[in-house]
Amino acid sequence: MKSILENKTENYLLPFFWQHDGHDAEIPARVQKIYESGCRAFCVESRPYEHFCEDAWWKTMDIILAEAEKRGMRVWILDDKHFPTGYANGILEHEDLNLRRKFLRESHVDVMGPMAEASVLVPMHTPEEKLVSAVLFRRTGKDEELTGEPIELDVQSEDKFVYFSVPEGLYRVFFVFETFSGEENKKYYIDMLSKESVHKLIEAVYEPHYDHYAKYFGNTLAGFFSDEPGFDAPHFGMTGYDTGIYNRSVGQPGVMLPWRDAAAVHMAKDGIDEPTLYLPILWYAHDELTAEIRLAYMGAVTLLWKENFSYPLGDWCRAHGVQYIGHLIEGMNAHARLGCSAGHYFRGLDGQDMSGIDIVLHQVMPGMADYKTAALVSGGMVDGEFFHYVLGQLAASHARQNPNMNGRAMCEVFGAYGWAEGANVMKWLMDFLLVRGVNHFVPHAFDDFFPDRDCPPHFGADGNDPQFAGFTQLMHYVNRAAHYLYGTEMEASGAILYHAEAEWMDKSSAMLTQKPAKACYDAQISYDIVPLDYLETAEKNNGRFGRGYKYLVVPACRKLPERFAKICEALKNAGVPVFFVDYAPDCVNISENEIVPLQKLAAHIKESGLAHEYNAKEHLLRIAKFTRGEATSFFVFNEAPNAVQETLSLPVSGKYIATDLLNGVYTRGETADGTVELALEAEQSVILIFGGATEDEWAGFPEKSEGLHMAEIETLWDIDLRETGKETEFKPFRKNSKLFNITGKNGETEFSGEMRYKTKLNINDTAHVELEFENVGVTAQLFVNGKDMGQRICRPYRWDITEAVKAGENDVEVFVCNTLAQRMQDFFSTYMTLPASGITGKVRLFVQ
Template identity: 45%
Template sequence: MSTTDTRLSDVLAGREDNYLLPFYWQHGGDQHKMIPEQLARIRGSGCRAVCVESRPHPEFVGPGWWHDMDLILDTCKRLGMRVWIFDDKHYPTGYASGEVERHPELRPWMLVERHLDVIGPMPGAAILVPAPIREDEETLLGAYAFRRRRDRDEGDFDTDLGQYLEGEPVQLVPDAAGKVLTWDIPPGCWRIFFLYQSRRGGPATRIDVIDPRSCSALIRAVYEPHYERYQKYFGNVIAGFFSDEPQFGNQLIGPHRVDPGFYERRIGQEGLALPYNAEVLRRMSEEMGTDAAPYLGELWYESPHSHITRLAYMNAVTRLYRECLVQPIAAWCRERGVEYIGHVIEDMNIHARMGAGPGHFFRALDAQDMSGIDIVLHQVMPGLADYMTAAICAGGGVSPDFFHYSLGKLGASLAHITPHMKGRAMCEVFGAFGWGEGATFMRWLIDFLLVRGINHFIPHAFSPDYPDPDCPPHFGAHGRDPQFDGFSAIMRYTNQAAHLLTGGRHVASAAILYHAEAEWMSAYGKAMLMQKPARALYDRHVDFDIVPADTLLTAARVRDGRLEIAGESFGALVIPAAEYLPAPLLAQLAEFQQAGLAVLFADGVPHGVSETPVPLAKLADAVRAAAGTDLTVDGDYPLLRVFHLVRDGHDIFMLFNESPDKPARTTLRTSARGTFARLRLLEDFAVRDTSPDGAVAIDLLPGQSEILIFGDTAALPAATTYTHAGTLHPTYAVEIAESDDLTAFQPYTTTEKLFNLNAPGHLPDFSGKIRYRFSIEVAAADAGKPAALDLGAVGEWARLWVNGADAGIRVSAPYRFEVGRHLRAGRNDLLVETGNTLAQKIRDRFSHYLQLRPAGLLGPVTLWR
């Protein structure tokens, strides 16, 4: 074991790496001349890279784009910054800079169906074959009939969608003209499917993500022109390319009785056009061991063996997505010395579905050099982990189970189990929350992600326009952003914390099976989503990774009763309840059990399994009983999150109190022993502590976090203990500077009572910075002795000067500053500067979903000795 953690040494010396690559939007036109100033502002905030995005640029991959990129690359080289390139003219990735519009033959093909129900017996019945909608864009593939089960036996017609199939399909052959088919209908009710390969139901201007020829258009239209022009920058200034939300893009076209919504484009949904080509059918047939064509109707309607057909279809299209789109781009980038990153739409479980999703989160991303997710559009709100929350995204609401308990862990898990990612997990963050998203909120989101294992960030976004209505906030806002001081402090903190939390082995007690295959195969609502067991474990301080079946089948082993994957080790494997699971996976689970692994089925078992399930309420106890856990927390603190990492023999813990109102005053118990560093980096707090028995006292305010590094012998001081607090009652001279000129402070009032500057009767429309000047008297005997000034409550960030010396900045409670070395005998002049958000002035639609914090210094202000 090393005596000093090298990454802690880096942070204490200011040598931490960069983990930030904010979006830097390009609109073209006369904004070219602002590029050096904007990049200097970005660099000054602590971000040492950018992701350049056309939002949109009217000349993307044209003369105007090259003119701007030339200056961006030259400026970034001079500033020591790296550049990532957003890989299309606009999101989602797949437009290929208009290549599909120029070559419509590259558009996706879909499988669509029309059907009718007939009753037999009727010898010689004639059935009219529906004509293609457009002869040149729709081809009849075949006609097949399935016997119907009586819907009356399955449920109420008004509440149950029914329409179940049974038995084996019957192939029907139209006449030579393809207009009529004749069939001796057997007794009973039958559904006749007419299956078409069609352009209907697919995106009209985006590539076909399961066709290699179509996918290559993206490389040809975007990637290769950048390489041809900037080859000398590849691997040095240019770090790589970023894909944003590529997707199948298939749409609901009917017939259907119910549209369950944007996020529900899943296999089995009636009326959904399905991505398709001959290779899909070939792969399905190979997996099923028979010609899959007659069974295609089961992709929309349930039968006793539809789970087999649906699994074969989803395996085919999700693997083709990876092979046709993601793997070629990743290979192209690596061959040229750059990296490939990005994310898909994960929201509300669409990561395992189609439509705007990729069908399978892990298959869609595992060829990239980092994992990726995003948190935007009010998807995670502090304190609302128990509530379905209003948001501006599709459907108007977000599920806390998914966003709080599985999204961050999805991104981190993929990075943990994919060796070439080197543990790097990225999140696009802050976008489209609104101007009301202040520094305190941003700090909470960063800690929310760090403690779940995310360690690279794309702040969304820097825009050349102000005010730009496109998904604010926009950091800096051309010098008009009152939150930029706080934002910059958070960016510096993020680099420091991410540096400390990267480069080791994540310690977790359990692996949870990714639910994609279970949902594909099971009837609607019969597959438990992974976030259910995730919540049951996480609120009990049992950490986990989410692991797909592919990994369990190809890259996992059991040794000494523990599941080992890419250096990770888990004492138990949790299987969410499902009606069906793939047969190879069931066989693998049985082998794991025989090798001594605890395989726990949560709340139910699939067909073919005779185990006794574990109720969700007892799942955490079952994991602890099966394999133990690396840590415990005394008392009832479900929202105290703990992340455990081991690096070079050092046990490293991050703790974050997500509770909106309950301090976490408890004891963390671990197997780590001895001296440790206790770091609260945003509070300029780095001290030495010790634990002879693994018990560590924790005292965190709501929204407060800290990092513990065991075994480190860095020369850190012991914490100063203060025993006496005196409340100050000075007269405050209050000054304000409007956002249009944040340097032009004007007197507002003098007061002995602190107040909310945005309150009625004061300045409810004010957006800007606020200063408080006041003085205190210090006795000669106390001058230079340890002392701390606590500002109490503050609306957002606060910076303090004492006798002209900068004492630091805070972005959330506690707003406490070590001031002893700055205090002198007699009068001491203090200045507090803070700011509110631009929401009071701009009142954008995104901020309607936020509660805005009071403005200014609210106190009480106390001096601790």
């Protein structure tokens, strides 16, 4: 708190700074704008830069690094010519074909026996494709289910026919080919299963940057950022039905599956003899072997990713004095699948120095946790349960469980919401992340020219963004809040098992992690998400495990690996209860009282004395407990779309400081029994700090003003307008006007800029005076008698104006800024609600 009050915080912000060919002249001013926003680092992305890693790029980077060094800023580099990471600047177009991605595809035909000396045509395939196996499986007659052991067929790739005898019954002949034919636009992407292939990314991008800028590594140059690498398993042919990129994984006919011979070696280590003969089970269920084969395969490819992609990149960076960060595509449960992600969130990022997620494209919308909502993503809809109850916790959990990450949890945020994303929405999103334990941020994005139709908003917008002052205030707030919270111990009363293995083994019976997560979080029960890998190695004793988790929640599933049974036994022996939601996997023997219905889970945890009861009435009130030294803090954020009044029961008592780090308002309070009354508007948050301050320090903060009398003010306003980036002077708009929506049907519908309001208020009681506007669209800066009272970027739009008012007539001037959406009318903004522009609703005075 002392460093915050003295404006000596560290930096936790590294926004994207997009580079396009031919804009070098603009770079110094753009870097200065990033600095002015409060960000002390940025991540350079070529989006796209035609001559990436060529002479023109080094000239651009020379300017960028020099400008950053001049200002004491740090620079990160997105590690490829364009996202998603994996193109390796096109190096594989000129390399050994074997370094490119490999997939498995299958072709089959059904045959009825008995039939002696039968034959079928070997399916058509290219000379590049290799026949991995040809087998015969019996069919059960239940859908396309297989049974029994595979019968290996004698066939070579060059054969045109395969000859065999068919036993009695219906059989399916499978041909499994290794192929390079993935998505056409990614045919030269590296293979994350091959260390040799991944090294080509290092060779093409990492090493050239080190060769040019070794002197900056570890100081001005902070590290590299991988953006959305994935297996990118495509759907092929007419087999099955494509369920979309988020859903492609094992168990889906028609999906090509990532492959290297090393995967078969891994599968053999997991007890699968001759694994290539069992590959058809990756697409079609077997009455006995489905779970075993699919677990072995998914375990193999996700561990190969971790060993050959994530750790080699991270190790290279650490060996060169910099850090490695980034994120996968997590959305819509893709994180545990193969379509556009890495099959396992934790393994996919384990070699990094920060965990990572992103919130873009309207994935999280304020107040909509209970709903599926429209968004500009595949399918046009996002699942609120995943994004509100799992996404942030994945990042925070991984950061605290992985020693390399040391608590650093990163989120790329704001991108592609459109110009309609005002500072109030951005502030809501930041609090959404902070309260979940995320503490490093990549705002998306600064651009090197305007206008750019590519995924706005672009901060500053070459002087055209009315929201830039609000964005700047927000960035300073985030640095203060992250500085306070980073390094604390964030409470997680228990842990919820990550659902990846359960879904791989039997998707039909596997409950997603977000189901118990929502049940807990809506009851203000804190949790981390833990994978089996962590559970296996975590210490277990004295009723706790890992980071001090007091219980484990297992989402409903019928299948989990056998190793879970040993983990479960060890937890119970250590006195840690395990709660199985709805039903348990068949690998464990449990008593009936260990099964907990989902709808009773939260109550059961509290009744067992394993989580604190805050007695909050609003389920969208989020409460996070942080400890550091003698201080215990509670970050309380109202995610609901309505104001709340709560009498919270905290697990501590005594003197506290209530901090509004956004507006720099601090008050002291005291509670004898832990009861604290809070009134929070929608979008509002507060940090309550108990302990860590001396008596004199605590007494130095003012008491919260109580018993104020509210009066609604009826006054008329003079309103002037100035279009940001187009006009230098305000133009008169209305005189002696009531308040109304400036961009409403009867106003200036396409106006984006500043709205100046002037009036005079008669105030008699001046001992303590506060002024509040009910609605503002979007940011407001208040002057009273010429004194700057500060800017508000979200509710409540309320100022303590005591030091500026005088008895009698007072001059009031308000500068309000809306967003660029009215002028730009971009496609992304069609998914956002545009609030009324200017001041609307009631004006209130609060006096002693």
